[in-house]
Amino acid sequence: MKGQCVDQQVENEEIEISLLLEAIYLKYGYDFRGYARAHIKRRIMHQMALADLSNLSELQHKILYDRGFFYKILPDFSINVTEMFRDPSFYMTLRREVIPILKKYPAIKIWHAGCSTGEEVYSMAILLQEEGVTDNVQIYATDFNEAVLAQAQQGIYPISSIKEYTYNYQRAGGSGSFADYYTSQIDSVKIDASLKKNIVFADHNLVTDGVFGEMNMIICRNVLIYFTRKLQNQVIGLFVDSLCPRGFLGLGSKETIRFCEHAHKFESIAEEEKIYRKLIK
Amino acid sequence: MKTMSYEAVVIGASAGGVEALSKLLPLLHPRLPMPIIVVQHMSTRSDHYLTQYLDRICQLSVKEADEKEIISPGFIYFAPSNYHLLIEMDRTFSLAVDERVSFSRPSIDVLFETAADVYGRSLIGMILTGANSDGSRGIHKIKQYGGLAVVQDPLEAEIDKMPKSAIQSTEVDYILSLDKIGEFLNQFI
Numbered sequence: 167m168k169g170q171c172v173d174q175q176v177e178n179e180e181i182e183i184s185l186l187l188e189a190i191y192l193k194y195g196y197d198f199r200g201y202a203r204a205h206i207k208r209r210i211m212h213q214m215a216l217a218d219l220s221n222l223s224e225l226q227h228k229i230l231y232d233r234g235f236f237y238k239i240l241p242d243f244s245i246n247v248t249e250m251f252r253d254p255s256f257y258m259t260l261r262r263e264v265i266p267i268l269k270k271y272p273a274i275k276i277w278h279a280g281c282s283t284g285e286e287v288y289s290m291a292i293l294l295q296e297e298g299v300t301d302n303v304q305i306y307a308t309d310f311n312e313a314v315l316a317q318a319q320q321g322i323y324p325i326s327s328i329k330e331y332t333y334n335y336q337r338a339g340g341s342g343s344f345a346d347y348y349t350s351q352i353d354s355v356k357i358d359a360s361l362k363k364n365i366v367f368a369d370h371n372l373v374t375d376g377v378f379g380e381m382n383m384i385i386c387r388n389v390l391i392y393f394t395r396k397l398q399n400q401v402i403g404l405f406v407d408s409l410c411p412r413g414f415l416g417l418g419s420k421e422t423i424r425f426c427e428h429a430h431k432f433e434s435i436a437e438e439e440k441i442y443r444k445l446i447k
Numbered sequence: 448m449k450t451m452s453y454e455a456v457v458i459g460a461s462a463g464g465v466e467a468l469s470k471l472l473p474l475l476h477p478r479l480p481m482p483i484i485v486v487q488h489m490s491t492r493s494d495h496y497l498t499q500y501l502d503r504i505c506q507l508s509v510k511e512a513d514e515k516e517i518i519s520p521g522f523i524y525f526a527p528s529n530y531h532l533l534i535e536m537d538r539t540f541s542l543a544v545d546e547r548v549s550f551s552r553p554s555i556d557v558l559f560e561t562a563a564d565v566y567g568r569s570l571i572g573m574i575l576t577g578a579n580s581d582g583s584r585g586i587h588k589i590k591q592y593g594g595l596a597v598v599q600d601p602l603e604a605e606i607d608k609m610p611k612s613a614i615q616s617t618e619v620d621y622i623l624s625l626d627k628i629g630e631f632l633n634q635f636i
Contacts, residue, residue, distance in 0.1 A: 176564050208533075
């Protein structure tokens with residue numbers, strides 16, 4: 167392609183992506199307009215190729231007129247790649263620095279925002295159980311993607327990932343045998359039902375839904391990296407309003423609140439692990 | 448070559464890459480006017496050791512790319528291990544933990560394809576040693592968008608599969624040894 171053609175193609179693609187995201191928002195209420203553009207563009211182009219469509223306007227037409235098609239591709243717009251005890255040092259730090267403080271509270275409320283297929287939610291449940299926090303604790307695990315939420319609720323994972331999870335568990339300071347927390351099926355494992363008793367799974371969209379009240383800790387890992395700075399500010403604002411005074415916030419290892427307009431409302435508990443604590447106003 | 452100016456250089460390397468980059472990157476002049484952005488396939492459990500080591504031996508500053516960081520000349524940026532590195536239209540980085548692409552995260556294709564959108568014909572893409580074919584789609588898109596494709600000489604590369612695959616995927620502009628790649632880049636000062 168000649169230079170000018172390329173410039174025009176990239177420019178037109180940008181316009182078509184903006185229109186497509188607007189169309190999805192107007193039609194279905196899912197708002198991806200504040201997502202980091204390069205990423206959402208890759209996902210959209212991928213779906214366009216899979217559907218064997220030749221341009222974005224065709225894709226927009228299909229999304230508007232074929233509701234079934236939209237709901238079929240929707241899960242691909244969120245990222246559902248996660249693991250148990252992902253970044254073990256994060257969980258080690260929770261175990262050592264945060265849980266001892268939370269234990270002193272009469273009741274604990276924890277919100278896993280953007281929980282995806284639930285691996286990190288069960289990691290938290292294991293951690294709490296091992297630290298003796300079994301009563302008066304409620305974990306709210308939310309995601310906007312109902313399909314992954316259903317998977318999270320089932321707690322069934324491929325057996326091929328268990329080796330990695332066991333390694334992570336041990337490095338996260340696991341005090342028992344990881345095999346005690348699941349039962350093996352043919353090619354999958356099922357998380358032990360006892361770990362589910364304090365977990366409530368619920369549909370919640372961080373972009374368009376409101377405050378989730380009075381949490382002692384919010385865990386939201388590798389979600390904010392997909393948002394523009396503006397949307398990051400909005401969502402961290404939502405977390406500020408959802409946390410009780412001195413509540414904790416745990417982010418992904420490449421995420422930070424340092425450049426966010428709410429940064430001054432937090433102190434850093436473990437900068438390397440991205441664990442923050444809300445200051446008293 | 449001097450008549451054309453380039454805004455950025457993207458480099459992809461896999462097996463044998465740490466050694467190749469340790470040889471190539473220290474050659475680069477501190478006043479090189481364009482940023483260098485690198486994907487080196489690594490074990491998912493690796494730490495910051497590579498960037499710290501390279502920062503000590505390079506004349507340019509070497510660091511891991513942060514999400515939303517503004518891309519500037521004077522720096523060699525590395526994709527963090529276990530994250531895809533993407534370039535946004537406003538010339539900042541974004542990170543993603545999406546599925547592996549061609550069994551890799553970070554993926555060279557993901558970096559190259561998003562870079563081609565942003566920099567178009569003012570982009571140089573380079574494929575070095577490696578034992579897979581990641582980067583071939585990316586270098587093809589860079590060429591398609593008018594950018595420049597440079598590949599490490601397969602005869603010199605520790606593992607020649609990735610350079611060969613890149614050469615097959617598109618009409619590359621230069622096939623060079625690491626020394627020559629260093630000289631080639633330094634001419635843009």
